[in-house]
Amino acid sequence: MMFKNLSIIRRILPLSLVEFLEDIRYLGLPVPIKTVRPHTLLSNLNLFFLKELAQRVERMGIPGDFVECGVYRGGSAGVLAYEMINSKLARRLWLYDAFAGMPAASELDDKYSVAIQGQFIGSEAQTRRIMQRLNIPEEDFEIVVGWFEDTLPKAEKGPIALLHIDCDFYDPVKLSLETFYQYVQPGGYVVINDYGAFQGCRIATDEFLNHLDEKVQLVQIDREAYFFQKPQ
Numbered sequence: 001m002m003f004k005n006l007s008i009i010r011r012i013l014p015l016s017l018v019e020f021l022e023d024i025r026y027l028g029l030p031v032p033i034k035t036v037r038p039h040t041l042l043s044n045l046n047l048f049f050l051k052e053l054a055q056r057v058e059r060m061g062i063p064g065d066f067v068e069c070g071v072y073r074g075g076s077a078g079v080l081a082y083e084m085i086n087s088k089l090a091r092r093l094w095l096y097d098a099f100a101g102m103p104a105a106s107e108l109d110d111k112y113s114v115a116i117q118g119q120f121i122g123s124e125a126q127t128r129r130i131m132q133r134l135n136i137p138e139e140d141f142e143i144v145v146g147w148f149e150d151t152l153p154k155a156e157k158g159p160i161a162l163l164h165i166d167c168d169f170y171d172p173v174k175l176s177l178e179t180f181y182q183y184v185q186p187g188g189y190v191v192i193n194d195y196g197a198f199q200g201c202r203i204a205t206d207e208f209l210n211h212l213d214e215k216v217q218l219v220q221i222d223r224e225a226y227f228f229q230k231p232q
């Protein structure tokens with residue numbers, strides 16, 4: 001109910017006023033966290049950790065782009081972009097989402113996943129607005145709109161320093177790993193945002209990792225998110 005009221009307020013007030021009120025509400029948080037806070041499902045801890053991983057690949061000089069599968073309203077994407085734009089390496093941010101709500105769950109997904117089919121309808125416009133507010137040059141990021149089944153096979157492939165997988169269900173998580181992991185550079189990071197929260201995401205990740213020759217260590221960030229480093 002509370003959430004519905006907020007979205008009504010967002011629709012009736014001018015955008016600049018809504019953003020001003022949100023800025024006041026999240027005054028205690030640093031940029032870019034406060035800018036993305038109203039538009040992300042990630043916890044603050046998870047957002048800070050994403051920021052830290054983006055800074056770590058920079059400190060370690062790991063080459064490659066940042067890739068996100070599951071953008072929603074552009075919250076976590078804003079954090080990735082903000083950390084990436086001052087990179088000494090030529091990086092770009094690739095953002096993949098259908099912006100059409102969660103797809104059908106598979107038989108490997110849990111009851112909670114079935115319940116959220118069709119929900120979380122994101123927005124390319126909102127994602128662009130976050131990028132604009134964070135002064136991210138348009139040429140530094142690419143939004144690829146469509147279902148992963150259609151877009152990932154045709155995706156532009158190159159070295160990846162940081163892969164953020166935030167698409168909840170078995171099929172999209174598995175496809176994201178199968179498509180992009182091979183391009184993650186040694187020492188680069190993979191964040192599996194829903195490993196602790198969604199059964200299908202956990203099964204897809206475990207299946208994928210069990211078939212790798214190299215063994216990786218999953219590390220917990222918060223209740224939902226885990227990450228691992230590709231062995232060097």
Ligand SMILES: C[S@@+](CC[C@H](N)C(=O)[O-])C[C@H]1O[C@@H](n2cnc3c(N)ncnc32)[C@H](O)[C@@H]1O
Binds near residue numbers: 100
């Ligand atoms: C949990 S939301 C992402 C949250 C976001 N990273 C944030 O900062 O709040 C999951 C997103 O994955 C997208 N998604 C899931 N499965 C997909 C698929 N097969 N193809 C395209 N997009 C998909 C949904 O549209 C949704 O926007």
